[in-house]
Amino acid sequence: MSYKLLIVDDExxxxxxxxxxxxxxxxxxxxxxxAAEALEKLGVNPDLILLDINMPEVDGYQLCREIRxxxxxxxxxxxxxxxxxxxxxxxxxxxxxYITKPFRLHExxxxxxAHLRRDARSRQSSRVxxxxxxxxxxxxxxxxxxxxxxVFSKREFxxxxxxxxxxxxxxxxxxIYEGVWGYEAEGDSDVIKExxxxxxxxxxxxxxxxxxxxxxxxxxKWRH
Amino acid sequence: MSYKLLIVDDExxxxxxxxxxxxxxxxxxxxxxxAAEALEKLGVNPDLILLDINMPEVDGYQLCREIRxxxxxxxxxxxxxxxxxxxxxxxxxxxxxYITKPFRLHExxxxxxAHLRRDARSRQSSRVxxxxxxxxxxxxxxxxxxxxxxVFSKREFxxxxxxxxxxxxxxxxxxIYEGVWGYEAEGDSDVIKExxxxxxxxxxxxxxxxxxxxxxxxxxKWRH
DNA sequence: CAGGAATGTCAAGGAATTGTCAAAATGATT
DNA sequence: AATCATTTTGACAATTCCTTGACATTCCTG
Numbered sequence: 054m055s056y057k058l059l060i061v062d063d064e065x066x067x068x069x070x071x072x073x074x075x076x077x078x079x080x081x082x083x084x085x086x087x088a089a090e091a092l093e094k095l096g097v098n099p100d101l102i103l104l105d106i107n108m109p110e111v112d113g114y115q116l117c118r119e120i121r122x123x124x125x126x127x128x129x130x131x132x133x134x135x136x137x138x139x140x141x142x143x144x145x146x147x148x149x150x151y152i153t154k155p156f157r158l159h160e161x162x163x164x165x166x167a168h169l170r171r172d173a174r175s176r177q178s179s180r181v182x183x184x185x186x187x188x189x190x191x192x193x194x195x196x197x198x199x200x201x202x203x204v205f206s207k208r209e210f211x212x213x214x215x216x217x218x219x220x221x222x223x224x225x226x227x228x229i230y231e232g233v234w235g236y237e238a239e240g241d242s243d244v245i246k247e248x249x250x251x252x253x254x255x256x257x258x259x260x261x262x263x264x265x266x267x268x269x270x271x272x273x274k275w276r277h
Numbered sequence: 278m279s280y281k282l283l284i285v286d287d288e289x290x291x292x293x294x295x296x297x298x299x300x301x302x303x304x305x306x307x308x309x310x311x312a313a314e315a316l317e318k319l320g321v322n323p324d325l326i327l328l329d330i331n332m333p334e335v336d337g338y339q340l341c342r343e344i345r346x347x348x349x350x351x352x353x354x355x356x357x358x359x360x361x362x363x364x365x366x367x368x369x370x371x372x373x374x375y376i377t378k379p380f381r382l383h384e385x386x387x388x389x390x391a392h393l394r395r396d397a398r399s400r401q402s403s404r405v406x407x408x409x410x411x412x413x414x415x416x417x418x419x420x421x422x423x424x425x426x427x428v429f430s431k432r433e434f435x436x437x438x439x440x441x442x443x444x445x446x447x448x449x450x451x452x453i454y455e456g457v458w459g460y461e462a463e464g465d466s467d468v469i470k471e472x473x474x475x476x477x478x479x480x481x482x483x484x485x486x487x488x489x490x491x492x493x494x495x496x497x498k499w500r501h
Numbered sequence: 502c503a504g505g506a507a508t509g510t511c512a513a514g515g516a517a518t519t520g521t522c523a524a525a526a527t528g529a530t531t
Numbered sequence: 532a533a534t535c536a537t538t539t540t541g542a543c544a545a546t547t548c549c550t551t552g553a554c555a556t557t558c559c560t561g
Contacts, residue, residue, distance in 0.1 A: 127381075149381060151290075206537055221417045244539055246519065268418055269547060270431030270518065430548060468550060474509065493558060494507065 056169055057081045059099035061091040061116075062131065063108040071103070071161075078162055088116050095123050101168055103161075105131040127168040184277060185262060189217060198259045208233065209252050212245070216265065216275035225272035249273060280393055281305045283323035285315040285340075286355065287332040295327070295385075302386055312340050319347050325392055329355045351392040355380075406441050408501060409486060413441060422483045432457065433476050436469070440489065440499040449496035473497060 058080045060068050068084040075082045083099065085091035088111045091104075102120060106113025117128060130151035149168065152161060188197045194210050196203040205213065211233045216224070226245045230238040238244075249265055256264055266274050282304045284292045292308040299306045307323065309315035312335045315328075326344065330337025341352060355376055376385060406413045412421045418434055420427040429437065435457045440448070448456070454466040462468075473489060480488055490498050 151294075208538070221414075221419075223416065223418045240540095243541085247521090247539075250520065250522095267519070268431075270549095271418060274417065432549070467552090470508065471510085471550075474511095477509095491508070 055079050055081050056100040057083065057097055058101050058103065058165065059083045059085065059091070059094055059097070060103045061085045061108075062103075062105040063087065063111070064105075074158060075162070075165075080165075087111065088119075091116065092119065092123075095120065098124070100126050101165060102126060102128045103131060103165075104128055107132060129164065129168065184217060184220060184264065184275065186260065187256070187264060189213060191218075198256070201259055203255055203259060205252065205255065208248055209255075212248055213252060216273065220275040220277035223268045223272050223274040229272065245273075279303050279305050280324040281307065281321055282325050282327065282389070283307045283309065283315070283318055283321070284327045285309045285332075286327075286329040287311065287335070288329075298382065299386070299389075304389075311335065312343075315340065316343065316347075319344065322348070324350050325389060326350060326352045327355060327389075328352055331356060353388060353392065406438075408441060408444060408488065408499065410484065411480070411488060413437060422480070425483055427479050427483060429476065429479065432472055433479075436472055437476060440497065444499040444501035447492045447496050447498040453496065469497075 058075060060071050060075075060082065061084075062068050062071075063086055065086050068086060072082040072084050083094050083097055085094050087108075102124075104113065104117060104120070106117065113130075117130075120128065127149040129149065132151050150164060152164060186198055189195075190197075191214060196205060196210070196213070212229065215229060215232045224232070226242040227238060229245055230242040253263075253265060256262075264276055266276050268274055282299060284295050284299075284306060285308075286292050286295075287310055289310050292310060296306040296308050307318050307321055309318045311332075326348075328337065328341060328344070330341065337354075341354075344352065353376060376388060406415065410422055413419075414421075415438060420429060420434070420437070436453065439453060439456045450466040450469045451462060453469055454462040477487075477489060480486075488500055490500050492498055
């Protein structure tokens, strides 16, 4: 299934040209040369919209707001370079990106592709924590050291997350238990020792760097 | 009081647009379009920095390192779509997060807000005591003299914390024992002598300054 | 300025904490 | 139900640090 693009520009020559080109790139392309037509074509439910905001007789920003209220897809502005100091901000009315005319065709397609990819990659903002060379993606629950992924079990990851989001702070085992398990440890919280060992071992398999520091007689902390 | 943001990107149009938008969100926004300007604008002491690392004629990573050596605030990378793989390296030079262009504005603002929240929290939770050049972080249980960290054992640190938070006051050994151990000393509280010695030795290895003063016939106190 | 009491120094044994490992209990998947 | 991965447990080893006691030094007082 190919992506649907909607191009809105008053210059029919430009829309036709782009349509031709983008069709060859594998997109389904729809065009509109005025506001009314644009709103009408929203019916096809495009995946991305290219919008010229400097159209005569049309308030591009108003149109953008209007479009935005109907669809959630990325909107890419086409703007003339002269109109730089426009008082209204394209972003403020729901635009996602802008390209200044004149532009290279391959730049346009690169940006279109980037937006579509980004859009597909569910737009949940990924919370990422990093320390030194370890990159921890909290929403994907993944851990990378350079190119290599480290696999941790649930508890292991939870402990990493807990310590890492409070990097530098020292926690005794009871606090860690409470923070990760969600309730107080009944007997001794000796489990943590073992999990820490596993975590350290997995990290050590990849790098010599120490991330979890033992604070003797107190607890553990994540190096920052 | 509103947060101060510094946006660094070579595209003036982008910095202007973002400035406009983020101003409406209630931030104080400063912009810079090149490295020199960026370093200069650090003077305003921003709470968060948005940094494009793919600027022409500027080594973004070098700039980041440079910035990091001046300020401790969160640095959010903006990376171009093509150079996605590069973004990972950003963490190595002190970046805190990255957003690939193009991005959704609400994603950007969400991340900015998240970082500022996090920063505020961590700043709040770090209880720090300082005297002369010694900086003691009570939540990290770390002690620094200028750039150098001094490592203390649990009891040693506890004694430092006890004396330092009551700087100037004299305590006899029984009171110190009680305050640090949490219960009264059974026999003589001679242990303290030894701990004080160790503490002094570790500090002396780094500076000649005396921090713990002996009040003969009475006890000890922390100089203020 | 000598004597005694308080403090400083040092080395070493013992106490407490943490690291390690294997095996048992629990939970998940097919 | 059987298998597999994960979590927990407990015993032991390794490590760190706390404490002790003997001795040296300093300080105050007579």
